[in-house]
Amino acid sequence: MADTEAAALELSNQLLHPDLGFVLFFCSAEYDLEALAHAMASAFPDIKLAGCTTAGELTSTGYERGSISAVGFDKHFFAIEVGLVAELDGFGLQQAQSLVDKLFLQGRHKQVAPSKGHTFAMTLLDGLSSQEEMVLVALDSAWETFLTLADQRVMIFS
Numbered sequence: 001m002a003d004t005e006a007a008a009l010e011l012s013n014q015l016l017h018p019d020l021g022f023v024l025f026f027c028s029a030e031y032d033l034e035a036l037a038h039a040m041a042s043a044f045p046d047i048k049l050a051g052c053t054t055a056g057e058l059t060s061t062g063y064e065r066g067s068i069s070a071v072g073f074d075k076h077f078f079a080i081e082v083g084l085v086a087e088l089d090g091f092g093l094q095q096a097q098s099l100v101d102k103l104f105l106q107g108r109h110k111q112v113a114p115s116k117g118h119t120f121a122m123t124l125l126d127g128l129s130s131q132e133e134m135v136l137v138a139l140d141s142a143w144e145t146f147l148t149l150a151d152q153r154v155m156i157f158s
Helices: 005-016 034-041 093-107 132-149
Strands: 020-028 048-054 058-059 062-064 068-075
Touching: 005 020, 005 034, 005 068, 020 034, 020 058, 034 048, 034 093, 093 132
Parallel strands: 020 048
Antiparallel strands: 020 068, 058 062
């Protein structure tokens, strides 16, 4: 069993700085995910977090298993918003549009860059769910509508 407290503390020692606005991490499924969520929240107070389990992690020493890797984003250069799709079954265009609209409104005030050429969405989906294609089609349709109206940088994590 991987030590969640030690992993979160090591990441915070490497990433934490006054302008840190977001941490994206990838971890082995060997971690106790609930304990890791609490440890990461404690290690990165008031910092937005998103993570995903992996079958292997890319680290500074190469490909590893049973580990955790992360990247931190400076709040002055990245306006990142996070959304959760809790139920992939039945997730359609209406839910996607609501999520994209919500994230857009949340990120609207963060004047870090013009959206054209500086905006993208990232999804972290369960590849074994058999629903990921339908969720991506709905998000893509909603995202196209969003890009027509956008004036801020926004990322989506689902």
